[in-house]
Amino acid sequence: MADDGPDSKNQKKSAKHDSGAADLERVTDYAEEKEISSDITGAVATIGERRRKEAQEKMEREIELAKVPIRKDDVELIMTEMEIGRPRAERCLREHHGDVVKALVTLTQ
Known part of the structure; x- marks a missing residue:
């Protein structure tokens, strides 16, 4: 016979509560990963733009020197x-x- 006493009910409530906390943590982790991903994407784009600009300036300098x-x-x-x-x-x-x-x-x- 199963024990449906007060301890069993507390365990069920605790399990539900833990499940909700885990769900909330997953949502928080997802949001943080998304923020980090967008930050990284922005940083990579900025670095790429700087490199293109430096390469363009270097090429212009070489053209001027050749003259x-x-x-x-x-x-x-x-x-x-x-x-x-x-x-x-x-x-x-x-x-x-x-x-x-x-x-x-x-x-x-």
Whole structure:
């Protein structure tokens, strides 16, 4: 025979109460996960936008540097004196608007 005494009723009420708390916790967890997910999505979008902007600025800088006229003999001088490759010598010279003295000073520092 089953015991339907006062303790049995308290256990049933307690089980129902625990079930409600678990349901509430699941809803809270879902809401928190959704908030975190939207925060992460926003952060990733922001990072992506910054990277695109930096890449665009870098490309624009490279285009501007490519427009700077430099003399071949200045490049050769820098390469010989500083013992560096042509790309680095050209870049330094372009960054200093073709001024060989400023380029050399920068490379010696």
